[in-house]
Amino acid sequence: MRIATIYQPVREDLAEVEKQFKLIVENQRAPFPEFHEMLSHVLVGGKVIRPSLTLLCGKFYNYDLVELLPMATASELLHIATLVHDDAIDHSSVRRFRPTVNKIWGEEKAILLGDYLFAMAGKFAAATGNLRVVKLFAETLRVISRGELKQSFSAFKLEQTFDDYLERISAKTAALFSMAAESGAVLSQAPEESVQILKDYSFNLGIAFQVVDDILDFIGTEEEMGKPGGSDLSQGTLTLPAMLLLKHYPEDNPVKRLFEDRDKRENIAPAIEAVRNSSVIDECYQVASGYRDKGCRNLKLLPDCPGRRSLAELADYIIQRKR
């Protein structure tokens, strides 16, 4: 299933979101050319899953594009802002096949660009004119940054449980997926039970998405992903594949050796190899599929519309994707 086909019911709306992005970029061209360049570097070419969720979840009931489009724009801007900060924090060099903002302009300017994008996201959320959505937006940013901090404090720690992992990825990924869906539902005056169904769908989709992300960091190729693999282990982030490997091979485990002697960069490759050559990848895919199924379970209770089918297909796409 091609992603363009899945997005078909909101294709024109996504083009409008893209137009807003172009406007944000163009507005800085004359007054601040260096900034214009930074913005045009980051405001292109994402998977646009989050704005699609806002739009798809926002079309079951009485929607008004005047409210829905700004929120879709806010969902993607918030996502990009967190990516800019994440890359600065991780000192990453490559994303989406291109050098990161921090690689080109330095970490200092990446921090400020991220702040600017948070502000723009906030402006678009406020432009919906809906206070519940604005509050949800602020709360989501709070949860995400706290989750990232928690991850940062747990770096290179071996004693982490599956629940710790779940808490971490709920905050850093599923919260934003959930916000994207809930805001769309709320803005289209969905009844509270439907809001809850769409929120649950998207939250579980977010969990599945992150589990697959964590798998791809082990098995994906740089050509497919547009960024180097193995970044989680080198940051000391214990994700599900490594966690399961530790569980199955508690003695003499290459992940254990890496975390206990983190300065030895040569410990990374054996750890990645060990995960790849084990059954944990399959196991992780089963976990991801479980969350996908859990998320999709109640979609059938929603009114039938082209968007509903897309949501189900998107859930499959998220498991199968190679980047």
Place this chain on the structure above:
Amino acid sequence: MRIATIYQPVREDLAEVEKQFKLIVENQRAPFPEFHEMLSHVLVGGKVIRPSLTLLCGKFYNYDLVELLPMATASELLHIATLVHDDAIDHSSVRRFRPTVNKIWGEEKAILLGDYLFAMAGKFAAATGNLRVVKLFAETLRVISRGELKQSFSAFKLEQTFDDYLERISAKTAALFSMAAESGAVLSQAPEESVQILKDYSFNLGIAFQVVDDILDFIGTEEEMGKPGGSDLSQGTLTLPAMLLLKHYPEDNPVKRLFEDRDKRENIAPAIEAVRNSSVIDECYQVASGYRDKGCRNLKLLPDCPGRRSLAELADYIIQRKR
């Protein structure tokens, strides 16, 4: 004039803001002790000028503390968030007599703490239930981060005009002062002309405040200021004192030598000395006083209340302060 006397009309309200800060800190004690420590490190002991502005400007008309207090809290949180990021960007080691967040926990965690504080500020702004105020909040963060970026891109550039300087400090300081006042005025249902008077007052106060800040970076002692002086020059930030020195002594100027050969750290002390031993400090104080006067000009058009007197006194305090 002691600052406590100036704040007298809003003393109890400021205590409530402090209570909110304590709550933010305490809420993390059990679930996330490391984060609790970070929050308790930054959420104490500022000059609380910005929340005082929200409160003082919010008491001329029909105010409701249920709206005014969250906004005062938001004003200070937004300020602290920008400080945390600024210190990370400048790699500063000391603020308010204590090590900075980035010094203790590293720049990576400082970025995330700042993001969290932006989110909390946004939550409190949204808690006012007033969309105009929420939009103003987001726009202010946008202006601040863009201004900081502009400053960052103009580092070590000699060809800057007074207008460039004014644009820069309008964005990085006066915008937040202005927001603090405007939000208070709006929430207390001030007529539009009064909103404008309070906004102008606070904006000009912000300019005066930043000019004095830039003076103190040259003449203040570390004992008084709680942080080392000369930081602007070492960051390559051309502030008014250095700018005026360049204007008066265009040839063989130590600031020029420093900016042209920024790696020579020994060029900093002579540049600071040259500013101190010149008339530019007096000149800068005249500029600051001019903005104070401009800001206070129309205060007399507002209803007479204890807060009005405090605003005038605060303007004088801002010029005279030693830190």
